[in-house]
Amino acid sequence: MPTSRRPVLPPSTVELPGPFTHQLVHTRGLRLHAAVAGNPGDPLIVLLHGAFGGWFDFAEVIAPLAETGFHVAAVDARGYGMSDKPPGPYGGDLPTAVDDVSGLILALGHDSAVVVGSDTGGTIAWALAANHPERVRALISVSSAHPVDLRRSIAARPWEFPWMIARTLLSRLPGPLLYSLPGLIPAAYHRQLRLNTAAGFHRSPRFTELLDLRRRAAAIGNARPAILRNNRLLASAVPAKWMGTKVTAPTLLIQPPQGAWPHLAARSADRVTGGLETVAVPGTKNLPQVEDPAGFVRVVRDYLTRIDVAPRAD
Numbered sequence: 522m523p524t525s526r527r528p529v530l531p532p533s534t535v536e537l538p539g540p541f542t543h544q545l546v547h548t549r550g551l552r553l554h555a556a557v558a559g560n561p562g563d564p565l566i567v568l569l570h571g572a573f574g575g576w577f578d579f580a581e582v583i584a585p586l587a588e589t590g591f592h593v594a595a596v597d598a599r600g601y602g603m604s605d606k607p608p609g610p611y612g613g614d615l616p617t618a619v620d621d622v623s624g625l626i627l628a629l630g631h632d633s634a635v636v637v638g639s640d641t642g643g644t645i646a647w648a649l650a651a652n653h654p655e656r657v658r659a660l661i662s663v664s665s666a667h668p669v670d671l672r673r674s675i676a677a678r679p680w681e682f683p684w685m686i687a688r689t690l691l692s693r694l695p696g697p698l699l700y701s702l703p704g705l706i707p708a709a710y711h712r713q714l715r716l717n718t719a720a721g722f723h724r725s726p727r728f729t730e731l732l733d734l735r736r737r738a739a740a741i742g743n744a745r746p747a748i749l750r751n752n753r754l755l756a757s758a759v760p761a762k763w764m765g766t767k768v769t770a771p772t773l774l775i776q777p778p779q780g781a782w783p784h785l786a787a788r789s790a791d792r793v794t795g796g797l798e799t800v801a802v803p804g805t806k807n808l809p810q811v812e813d814p815a816g817f818v819r820v821v822r823d824y825l826t827r828i829d830v831a832p833r834a835d
Contacts, residue, residue: 529742532603535575535734540584541595543603548624554603555594555625556580559587564658564830565631566821567622568595568810571640571665572752573713575602575738578639578731581814582821589822594629596622598642600747602738613750615668615757618645623656632656635830637821639663639810640717641754644671648759651766651792659830660772661821662789664717664807669764670788672756674781681781684716685755692752700745710736717807731811767794771828774799775820777806798824 532554536543541558556576566586568579579595587593597604599612599621611617622645626634633656638646643665650657651667666674675682691709700706714732715723722728739748772793776782778801790797802809802816809817 528740530737530740532741534741535577535597535602535738537577537580539580541580541587541593544594545603546594546596546625546628548628549620551599551607551621552605553599553621553625554597555629556583557592557594557629558583559590559592561592561630563587563590563592565626565629565634566591566593567626567634567636568593569622569636569638569642569646570595570598570601571642572748572755573640573710573735573739575735577602577734577738578808579637579810582810582818585814585818586821589818591635591825592629592631594625596625598645598747598751600744600750602741602744606743606747608743610746613747613753615644615648615754615759618751618754619649619652622646622649623653626656633658635659635661635825637661637663638665639808640665641751644668644754644757647768648763650768650770650772652763654769657768657770659825659828660768660770661824662772662774662776663810664776664782666785666789667768667792668755668757668759670785670792672758674785674788675756678781678784681784684712688713688752689756692749706739707736710739714808718812719804719806721804722806722812727811768792769795771796772798773821773824775802775809775817777801796828800824 541556544555544557545552570578576595576597583593600606636646636657643662647667650660805812
């Protein structure tokens, strides 16, 4: 999220080159940007970023996943990057975000997908898997949880979630107030990236590069409201009928084995009926797709092989 002093940047700020194509996918009266690679006839993997990121958080894993036999799409959420930014306060709720992803899967020519979500992208992925099971062949949750389970964990063990609590409270403040506080937003971006990555990544040039890219992406015109609304999804309230819905898809939790994650994994296990596995990418924390892209691809590929989500035969 930019400060008021930063210039407004164009959506092309995040039109990075690479072994993928940039597409605007039309769904539900909206154009969602996706960086896409692979054969459209292969099974689909949809990659969903978190509130502080963008499609580019997955830039280094798109082509390697496609090379293993998948049609891969890393998506800019509604209001982010090169996706449309509808005016007004509507469209930032969890049911809308879920319907956006469901529609995107269909618009890409598939009935279902392996859905990978990080941070609030994981929130959306969990809700999609629970409430539109026909759209999700497998769920891969990257340091994330179903919002009901996260809310209950925070209530039961608040001392383990200080940053999430602070972040949730800040995101509820009026946008003009937040952006008027000198240095708050750049500091929040730095703190979020530092808290969610391992010490070795902090010392690498990639930390500085990703932090700069995330800040510049947040300075894209009209992105601010979407970023605030997306942050609110993390532990958002859900429709009553969603409270107890189960996830029937096979599910992989990619998360570190310390902190609040083991407790959350136990709650996730109660929600998943389709089989659940937990794994960590060694040397990483909550953003393995940027900390160790090769390790992340290996974990995803091996899991999808084990559960027999394989490319169609020619």
